[in-house]
Amino acid sequence: MLQPLSPSEVSLELKDPVNPKALEQAKDILKELTNNEQEGTVNPSNLLKVAQRLGDVDSTICTTPQDLIVSKSACKEAFDSLTDIERTALTNMYHRIKAFAELQRLSVKDTEMSIPGGKAGHTVSPCRAAGCYAPGGRYPLPSSVLMTCCTARAAGCPIVILASPKPAPITLAAAYIAGADIFVRVGGAQAIATMAYGLTIENTNTTSSITIPPCDVICGPGNQWVTAAKSIVQGKCGIDMLAGPSEVLVICDDTASPSIVAADLIAQAEHDVVARAILLTTSSTMIDQVNIEISKQVNELPEPNRSTAISALKNGSFSVLCRDMQECITISDNIAPEHLEIQTSDSQDIANQCTNYGGLFIGVGAAEVLGDYGAGPNHTLPTGGTGRYTGGLSVFNFLR
Numbered sequence: 001m002l003q004p005l006s007p008s009e010v011s012l013e014l015k016d017p018v019n020p021k022a023l024e025q026a027k028d029i030l031k032e033l034t035n036n037e038q039e040g041t042v043n044p045s046n047l048l049k050v051a052q053r054l055g056d057v058d059s060t061i062c063t064t065p066q067d068l069i070v071s072k073s074a075c076k077e078a079f080d081s082l083t084d085i086e087r088t089a090l091t092n093m094y095h096r097i098k099a100f101a102e103l104q105r106l107s108v109k110d111t112e113m114s115i116p117g118g119k120a121g122h123t124v125s126p127c128r129a130a131g132c133y134a135p136g137g138r139y140p141l142p143s144s145v146l147m148t149c150c151t152a153r154a155a156g157c158p159i160v161i162l163a164s165p166k167p168a169p170i171t172l173a174a175a176y177i178a179g180a181d182i183f184v185r186v187g188g189a190q191a192i193a194t195m196a197y198g199l200t201i202e203n204t205n206t207t208s209s210i211t212i213p214p215c216d217v218i219c220g221p222g223n224q225w226v227t228a229a230k231s232i233v234q235g236k237c238g239i240d241m242l243a244g245p246s247e248v249l250v251i252c253d254d255t256a257s258p259s260i261v262a263a264d265l266i267a268q269a270e271h272d273v274v275a276r277a278i279l280l281t282t283s284s285t286m287i288d289q290v291n292i293e294i295s296k297q298v299n300e301l302p303e304p305n306r307s308t309a310i311s312a313l314k315n316g317s318f319s320v321l322c323r324d325m326q327e328c329i330t331i332s333d334n335i336a337p338e339h340l341e342i343q344t345s346d347s348q349d350i351a352n353q354c355t356n357y358g359g360l361f362i363g364v365g366a367a368e369v370l371g372d373y374g375a376g377p378n379h380t381l382p383t384g385g386t387g388r389y390t391g392g393l394s395v396f397n398f399l400r
Contacts, residue, residue, distance in 0.1 A: 281319070
């Protein structure tokens with residue numbers, strides 16, 4: 001099922017993650033939200049109309065701009081309504097992500113040195129307001145809430161804004177445990193605009209006014225309209241990255257388990273029809289066995305996962321038979337995948353020689369999905385070859 005390529009056929013062309021059509025649509029949305037004022041704040045009535053039109057909210061329930069804001073009490077109620085197993089899992093994820101981010105923060109300190117006639121140095125401080133985005137879509141992504149909000153908090157940001165369309169109870173619960181200050185239930189370009197330009201919803205007889213300040217940094221994964229909107233607002237505020245389709249690259253030899261390799265490739269392919277799953281190996285037998293396993297396992301998936309994975313595996317994914325491990329490493333470094341898995345007899349040694357990637361997963365038990373769901377390091381990672389010069393989301397994105 002994976003397209004076989006020779007090493008020389010592997011394209012290293014970097015594709016622009018910004019879709020031209022989505023960019024024009026995002027520009028129109030931003031103009032509509034700000035009444036065509038380049039430096040204007042978002043008009044709350046316009047935001048409500050856009051959110052209703054694009055399906056962020058149920059227009060029969062969300063009828064006023066105030067309804068776009070999820071209260072902290074609603075988030076707490078969602079957390080309390082979870083099963084014990086769900087609460088424990090969410091809490092464990094929170095503590096691991098928080099601990100790793102806090103460790104990162106400790107690695108960056110103020111410093112100074114003596115120079116003739118005085119001293120020189122630098123101080124490190126967090127930005128004031130962080131805007132965090134968590135995608136909507138077919139499945140809730142509480143992990144994205146934790147990965148973004150916890151990291152901003154660990155950096156020391158005093159204000160954390162969260163945006164996500166049609167939030168499920170588990171998403172609301174994640175917002176509660178992560179400590180988001182304001183949760184706005186919108187997605188796409190309209191969410192990015194709200195966090196970039198700011199929003200004030202005036203008080204009514206029953207509610208006080210709500211202000212979302214223009215955020216200094218906006219982060220989090222999203223669809224093509226999120227990426228397009230980020231490309232528009234960068235410069236007015238900082239962004240984490242312009243992310244393209246998700247990727248996994250597996251380097252393995254003949255000691256790897258074909259069923260495990262196939263499962264890891266499929267796990268990424270079912271994300272999106274444009275996701276890329278790549279296999280680099282020194283064993284032609286391994287390629288054959290992995291393809292057999294892929295065909296077997298992918299057909300056991302429920303819909304729409306099955307169709308999504310098959311499309312991704314047939315169109316953007318490929319396998320390469322390399323002459324040796326050094327060639328595997330060279331090709332991998334040139335691709336700079338979002339996720340890199342090493343499954344060889346000497347996984348640690350091979351991993352030590354790889355330099356370009358978003359996240360690195362070493363050994364047969366280090367499945368990429370563990371990183372997605374909260375092993376500790378952030379899952380918001382560079383795609384499309386940008387791992388050659390940048391890393392994933394971290395506290396550093398919120399520091400200056």
